[in-house]
């Protein structure tokens with residue numbers, strides 16, 4: 285069951301390693317101006333984070349160019365944009381399978397996610413996510429079409445593997461929207 289992953293330190297460490305890899309890739313590309321990237325992480329106060337791994341989740345990998353000073357923030361499977369809750373919580377507590385509202389509701393209450401936050405996420409999945417360049421570019425690859433009314437559960441179902449593999453694959457798929465939209469084209 286996917287929800288057990290929220291209590292699994294090894295899954296959190298897997299996410300950390302994936303982010304470290306994304307950061308290495310971003311850094312190796314350097315800045316668009318030709319300058320070198322130096323580490324300049326953003327401090328974060330992550331919610332829905334396990335205490336065992338919290339110290340490693342209190343920064344978002346980011347870089348600063350030594351020449352033009354421009355920021356480059358690498359894509360992330362841990363942080364979905366500026367949201368304070370970790371991506372896995374945003375996915376799992378929004379994942380309402382048809383007729384399974386109670387599981388997600390219980391999860392949200394265990395994580396102390398306010399109802400208004402859940403409503404905002406639900407609106408984002410239902411209205412904004414389908415319009416993102418990411419989804420617009422990839423939706424045709426899913427056959428039969430994914431039921432957008434059941435995002436993100438209907439999307440999670442399409443990724444192969446056990447619960448951890450499927451969730452990690454979905455978070456990797458979503459990682460381009462963890463950075464500003466302009467980075468979408470650069471990272472493709």
Ligand SMILES: [Zn+2]
Pocket residue numbers: 315316317318319349350351352353354
């Ligand atoms: Zn630069």
